[in-house]
Each structure stands twice: as C-alpha cells, then as structure tokens.
Amino acid sequence: MKSTDTIYPAGLYNFQDECMGLLTGVLNASKAASYLIDNQKKPICYKTWQLQPAMHREYLEKFQKIDPLHPTQFVENHDATVVKMNDLVSSQERYSHPYYKDFISPWGVQDIVELFLRVDDKLVAGFALFISKQQPEILLEDLRKAEKLHKFMQFSLEQTLVTPKHNQFEEFCNNFQLTPKERMVVELVSQGLPNKTIASNLHCSLATIKTHLQHIFYKTGVNSKTEITSQLYNQH
Amino acid sequence: MKSTDTIYPAGLYNFQDECMGLLTGVLNASKAASYLIDNQKKPICYKTWQLQPAMHREYLEKFQKIDPLHPTQFVENHDATVVKMNDLVSSQERYSHPYYKDFISPWGVQDIVELFLRVDDKLVAGFALFISKQQPEILLEDLRKAEKLHKFMQFSLEQTLVTPKHNQFEEFCNNFQLTPKERMVVELVSQGLPNKTIASNLHCSLATIKTHLQHIFYKTGVNSKTEITSQLYNQH
DNA sequence: GTGTGTATCAACCAGAAGGTTGATACCGAG
DNA sequence: CTCGGTATCAACCTTCTGGTTGATACACAC
Structure with a gap:
C-alpha cells in the first residue's frame, strides 16, 4: 500500500x-x-x-x-x-x-x-x-x-505528523461520495482558483461550476469554498 | 523587527x-x-x-x-x-x-x-x-x-510548535513580514472562516479585517482568501 | 516633534460567490 | 420505458469579498 x-x-x-x-x-x-x-x-x-x-x-x-x-x-x-x-x-x-x-x-x-x-x-x-x-x-x-x-x-x-495531502483529498471525496466532476471541482478549489478559472479549466460554464459547488456544499455540509480548502488541509 | x-x-x-x-x-x-x-x-x-x-x-x-x-x-x-x-x-x-x-x-x-x-x-x-x-x-x-x-x-x-505545518505557517508569515495581527487573520482565514466571523473572533470591525486582508494581499501577492490557504499548505 | 508602522474604522463600488428555480440531455438499472 | 443520478446551462437575487480612499489613534524611533 x-x-x-x-x-x-x-x-x-x-x-x-x-x-x-x-x-x-x-x-x-x-x-x-x-x-x-x-x-x-x-x-x-x-x-x-x-x-x-x-x-x-x-x-x-x-x-x-x-x-x-x-x-x-x-x-x-x-x-x-x-x-x-x-x-x-x-x-x-x-x-x-x-x-x-x-x-x-x-x-x-x-x-x-x-x-x-x-x-x-x-x-x-x-x-x-x-x-x-x-x-x-x-x-x-x-x-x-x-x-x-x-x-x-x-x-x-x-x-505532529505530516499527513500526505493526497490521502486527505481522497478521504474527503470518498467520505461524501462526490462524483468525478465534483472531485475535479474540489481539486481546483483547493488550488485557490476563482470559479471563472475553474469553469474554463473544465471547459464548462460558470453556471455549471456553481451547480457543482451547490451539490458539494450540500453533500459535505460545508458553506464556502474557503471552508473546503481548510477541511482538506486541517484534520477535524 | x-x-x-x-x-x-x-x-x-x-x-x-x-x-x-x-x-x-x-x-x-x-x-x-x-x-x-x-x-x-x-x-x-x-x-x-x-x-x-x-x-x-x-x-x-x-x-x-x-x-x-x-x-x-x-x-x-x-x-x-x-x-x-x-x-x-x-x-x-x-x-x-x-x-x-x-x-x-x-x-x-x-x-x-x-x-x-x-x-x-x-x-x-x-x-x-x-x-x-x-x-x-x-x-x-x-x-x-x-x-x-x-x-x-x-x-x-x-x-505542535515544531511541526512542519507550523513551520510552513511561520515561513509564510515571516517571508512576507506579516504583523502579529495579520498573522492571526491568516490563521483564521486558513480555518475557512468568513470575514464577519474573523472580525467577531478578533473583536474588531469587518472594515478592519478587510484592511488587514488588503495588506496581506499586497504583501504576499495573493488575490483571495482561498488562495492564502492553498499557499499555506501547498508548496508550488 | 516629526515620521514610520501598526491597528482601527467608515463609505463606496464592482464583481464574485452563494442560493434558488427550472430546464435539457445522457446513461444505466430496474 | 421509466426512474434516478449525473452533467450541463440560464436567470435571478442576496450576500460576501476585493479594491479604493481616507481618516484617527497609538506606539516607537530618530
């Protein structure tokens, strides 16, 4: 492993x-x-x-x-x-x-x-x-x-440990059963990108990103992009 | 200083x-x-x-x-x-x-x-x-x-004071010579808190937090709160 | 005492993000 | 074939954030 x-x-x-x-x-x-x-x-x-x-x-x-x-x-x-x-x-x-x-x-x-x-x-x-x-x-x-x-x-x-951030990411996405697209959005959100950039990266419209984010927020119980990032890098 | x-x-x-x-x-x-x-x-x-x-x-x-x-x-x-x-x-x-x-x-x-x-x-x-x-x-x-x-x-x-995570935080803050208050703002930002909550935590006004953020953005060359968090824990 | 740095706050604006509703399209399971 | 999940997009509205200007107050240094 x-x-x-x-x-x-x-x-x-x-x-x-x-x-x-x-x-x-x-x-x-x-x-x-x-x-x-x-x-x-x-x-x-x-x-x-x-x-x-x-x-x-x-x-x-x-x-x-x-x-x-x-x-x-x-x-x-x-x-x-x-x-x-x-x-x-x-x-x-x-x-x-x-x-x-x-x-x-x-x-x-x-x-x-x-x-x-x-x-x-x-x-x-x-x-x-x-x-x-x-x-x-x-x-x-x-x-x-x-x-x-x-x-x-x-x-x-x-x-006291350095937890590999890959694990954190996987765990987060699996925990909340995010779909492949939603995972990609989470990945880009964690890079600190604004929605417009995320949209162009995934070649879709801003509206789609917002919908994805709404779903992610709903599934994870999180309220903002900033919170996603902090969830990923802080163990709660 | x-x-x-x-x-x-x-x-x-x-x-x-x-x-x-x-x-x-x-x-x-x-x-x-x-x-x-x-x-x-x-x-x-x-x-x-x-x-x-x-x-x-x-x-x-x-x-x-x-x-x-x-x-x-x-x-x-x-x-x-x-x-x-x-x-x-x-x-x-x-x-x-x-x-x-x-x-x-x-x-x-x-x-x-x-x-x-x-x-x-x-x-x-x-x-x-x-x-x-x-x-x-x-x-x-x-x-x-x-x-x-x-x-x-x-x-x-x-x-926790000797962990890599803490060191990254220190390095980030020292690199850009953030003031004590600015550091605290960075800490709370990295928790994914909205500005209003940060203000009430540090019991000062929303305006003050915005000013601190402006200074942090200027000093670090970062453009958003989300980017701060990703900068803190991602080396890139 | 003047200047520099820090911390504080207000008002304003543009734009981004969050929230809602509704709609279309594809696919795979039952 | 219908239903549920996924992915897509639009329009609308509210709230939050980012950016600017300007101002006061208190240190500490020279």
Missing part, C-alpha cells in the same frame, strides 16, 4: 510517556501498561505504571502468546479505539480460558480498558488500563471519559 | 476546540469558556460550551473590566497553570465584590477552575470551567485531574 513503512513520528517515545501520565492521572486505573507497534506489527517499547514487574515478565514469557485480546487483533481493526475487556470476552470465557483463569484473575484484575492510537489507519500505540477487583466496576461514564481522552491523544498525535 | 513578541502558533484555533472537548468531556463542568491571548495581552477568540449567550454578553460588556481574576492577571504570572476561584478569592470578597455578587452568583456558579497554556512563558490560551451550585464542591482529586489534563495539553501544544 505505502511506498515506505510507517515510521514512528519523532517524539512518539515521549508522547507515549505523556499519554500514560494523562490516562493514569485522570482515570482510576490500579495499574497500566503501554506499548508501541513496530513495522512487523509487534508490540515493543513497553512502559508500565504501578504494574508488578513479575506480572509483566509473566505476561511476556508465558501469556502473551495466548492473549485473546493481543494487540495484533486490533492492527487491522480500524474501528477499535477504546475497548473494554468485559465487553469483548464473555464471562464464560473469562472463567475457562487459561489466560484469564491463570493470569488475569490471579493478579487481581477485574477488567481492562485498552486504547489504540493509529496513524493512517495503522496501529502505532496501545494503552491498557487495569481495574482491580477492589475497585468499582467501569461505568459507561468512565468509558466515555476514556473516549474523550483518546480523541485528544489521537488529535495530538496527528498534529 | 517585531517578530520577537509574536508567538501566536499556527493551529491554535483548532487546538482550542480540541482542548475544550477534552476538558468538558472529562471534568464535570456545567459550562465552560475559553479564549486565546493576543499580543496586546487581550483575550480574543472566545469559545463557549453550554454557557448562556446572555451570560457571555454580560461578561464582555459589563463585568470583564472588573473581573478580579481577569486573564491579564496571569499573563506575567508564570507559575499559574491551574487555578481555582475559591482558593484565590476569599468568601468575604465573593460576598461583597460586585463581580461575584452581581454576576457570578446570580448565574448559579459556585466555583471556577481556570487553566492556562503558555508558550515561552507567555500566556496564549485560557480555559474556564464553571461549577454550578447544584454540583458537588471541587475536590483536591478533581483539581489533580485538571492538572494532569493541563500537563498533557501543554505538552501537546509544545509538540
């Missing part, structure tokens, strides 16, 4: 630390772990917070390979941003599966919330927040907060 | 939105307001969340000038990051001072938490979270969460 594999943006290592600080500071986890995803889609750069070194070692050595919610599960699952263990794994499975029976439960963990960060739809980092059995259950409200935190982390991450 | 005191970072306008979403999504404010600080140290670009328009208008017209915790108080106070109204203002003062007696209290506000973002020690943005009288008091725990959120927002802000 891409000519070059996605490389971590500079500062992702620091970024990971800051995210951990944010999540553990705002949400009520008893312990936490995070990792980056390398080009082979393997988790690396583990960082932990109040997580017993023995537990971490045990995970890496024995249980990682049978983890039903291993990060690799979510590499291609583009919708997964914030997930909750107890929503994905039935209580039956948690009772019988060795991963939960012999690892998660003995370490006093009641539930796990996991957040995923992506760049160009590729998973680059994950954060696992552990809820201990002594803590109250995770409410929908807590999950919403986690989603808000995730949204900002994702925004912050994207801010 | 004046580039030293210009610190307005590109993308701050969007950043402000995201911060508001984060704060209001994670903390339990009943309403919120935020603003950017221009180089005259005045708050501009107000954005509100569940705040009554009438209350905001009242503040701008009558109470801003007697606000004991007006942002200008914190412009030079480098240590202030997260402050709580009830910690800074005695209950006596809250009882007698017209700002609290005639404005804060009548609008049902019990307390305010304010967060400040800085670049190079200079205040660039502020966020005020209003706690209503129906809500529980702010605990130390809540304040710590606010501090964690602040820490990440500050980190994220600093990250």
Whole structure:
C-alpha cells in the first residue's frame, strides 16, 4: 500500500510517556501498561505504571502468546479505539480460558480498558488500563471519559505528523461520495482558483461550476469554498 | 523587527476546540469558556460550551473590566497553570465584590477552575470551567485531574510548535513580514472562516479585517482568501 | 516633534460567490 | 420505458469579498 513503512513520528517515545501520565492521572486505573507497534506489527517499547514487574515478565514469557485480546487483533481493526475487556470476552470465557483463569484473575484484575492510537489507519500505540477487583466496576461514564481522552491523544498525535495531502483529498471525496466532476471541482478549489478559472479549466460554464459547488456544499455540509480548502488541509 | 513578541502558533484555533472537548468531556463542568491571548495581552477568540449567550454578553460588556481574576492577571504570572476561584478569592470578597455578587452568583456558579497554556512563558490560551451550585464542591482529586489534563495539553501544544505545518505557517508569515495581527487573520482565514466571523473572533470591525486582508494581499501577492490557504499548505 | 508602522474604522463600488428555480440531455438499472 | 443520478446551462437575487480612499489613534524611533 505505502511506498515506505510507517515510521514512528519523532517524539512518539515521549508522547507515549505523556499519554500514560494523562490516562493514569485522570482515570482510576490500579495499574497500566503501554506499548508501541513496530513495522512487523509487534508490540515493543513497553512502559508500565504501578504494574508488578513479575506480572509483566509473566505476561511476556508465558501469556502473551495466548492473549485473546493481543494487540495484533486490533492492527487491522480500524474501528477499535477504546475497548473494554468485559465487553469483548464473555464471562464464560473469562472463567475457562487459561489466560484469564491463570493470569488475569490471579493478579487481581477485574477488567481492562485498552486504547489504540493509529496513524493512517495503522496501529502505532496501545494503552491498557487495569481495574482491580477492589475497585468499582467501569461505568459507561468512565468509558466515555476514556473516549474523550483518546480523541485528544489521537488529535495530538496527528498534529505532529505530516499527513500526505493526497490521502486527505481522497478521504474527503470518498467520505461524501462526490462524483468525478465534483472531485475535479474540489481539486481546483483547493488550488485557490476563482470559479471563472475553474469553469474554463473544465471547459464548462460558470453556471455549471456553481451547480457543482451547490451539490458539494450540500453533500459535505460545508458553506464556502474557503471552508473546503481548510477541511482538506486541517484534520477535524 | 517585531517578530520577537509574536508567538501566536499556527493551529491554535483548532487546538482550542480540541482542548475544550477534552476538558468538558472529562471534568464535570456545567459550562465552560475559553479564549486565546493576543499580543496586546487581550483575550480574543472566545469559545463557549453550554454557557448562556446572555451570560457571555454580560461578561464582555459589563463585568470583564472588573473581573478580579481577569486573564491579564496571569499573563506575567508564570507559575499559574491551574487555578481555582475559591482558593484565590476569599468568601468575604465573593460576598461583597460586585463581580461575584452581581454576576457570578446570580448565574448559579459556585466555583471556577481556570487553566492556562503558555508558550515561552507567555500566556496564549485560557480555559474556564464553571461549577454550578447544584454540583458537588471541587475536590483536591478533581483539581489533580485538571492538572494532569493541563500537563498533557501543554505538552501537546509544545509538540505542535515544531511541526512542519507550523513551520510552513511561520515561513509564510515571516517571508512576507506579516504583523502579529495579520498573522492571526491568516490563521483564521486558513480555518475557512468568513470575514464577519474573523472580525467577531478578533473583536474588531469587518472594515478592519478587510484592511488587514488588503495588506496581506499586497504583501504576499495573493488575490483571495482561498488562495492564502492553498499557499499555506501547498508548496508550488 | 516629526515620521514610520501598526491597528482601527467608515463609505463606496464592482464583481464574485452563494442560493434558488427550472430546464435539457445522457446513461444505466430496474 | 421509466426512474434516478449525473452533467450541463440560464436567470435571478442576496450576500460576501476585493479594491479604493481616507481618516484617527497609538506606539516607537530618530
């Protein structure tokens, strides 16, 4: 798909630390772990917070390979941003599966919330927040907060990246199901051209361009040409 | 010549939105307001969340000038990051001072938490979270969460200052020696805002914005707002 | 104190852009 | 063949933008 594999943006290592600080500071986890995803889609750069070194070692050595919610599960699952263990794994499975029976439960963990960060739809980092059995259950409200935190982390991450503008353009046009002609108009609008010039470029009348623009405005919910350009170059 | 005191970072306008979403999504404010600080140290670009328009208008017209915790108080106070109204203002003062007696209290506000973002020690943005009288008091725990959120927002802000996008903005503005106000206009133009909105954001008249635009057009050799945006993010 | 640069605003005009209605023509799916 | 989507264009009107002129006010520099 891409000519070059996605490389971590500079500062992702620091970024990971800051995210951990944010999540553990705002949400009520008893312990936490995070990792980056390398080009082979393997988790690396583990960082932990109040997580017993023995537990971490045990995970890496024995249980990682049978983890039903291993990060690799979510590499291609583009919708997964914030997930909750107890929503994905039935209580039956948690009772019988060795991963939960012999690892998660003995370490006093009641539930796990996991957040995923992506760049160009590729998973680059994950954060696992552990809820201990002594803590109250995770409410929908807590999950919403986690989603808000995730949204900002994702925004912050994207801010630091150079997103290829081609992708932005394609995404914009596909999102709103623009027709081929409408795409061409968007392309020329994004060059900052006035309607008259666009019309002559596409060998049609000014009226036609205006109609196309009306359709584009209607489909995209945008109100002006200027707004189109800003939509294309700013991630919202 | 004046580039030293210009610190307005590109993308701050969007950043402000995201911060508001984060704060209001994670903390339990009943309403919120935020603003950017221009180089005259005045708050501009107000954005509100569940705040009554009438209350905001009242503040701008009558109470801003007697606000004991007006942002200008914190412009030079480098240590202030997260402050709580009830910690800074005695209950006596809250009882007698017209700002609290005639404005804060009548609008049902019990307390305010304010967060400040800085670049190079200079205040660039502020966020005020209003706690209503129906809500529980702010605990130390809540304040710590606010501090964690602040820490990440500050980190994220600093990250955006070294991005290619920001550099392009800086390069564009420096190349053509735009003045601080002109830079702000460029920033808002690049968000796709119509002149009327830009004027209200910078609280000046439409005429002033047009004049600024004329100067920008003259200096940069550009002919329209749309072209500015495409120039900013397209190298050609 | 005069001058230069910045920021502010008003009035005016022409032209561009946005919004609406309506119309024609082509094409492909049902 | 009819219907829906696309592409085309015209006429009309309102609002916004761009361009100009001119003016005031406040800095800071020389």
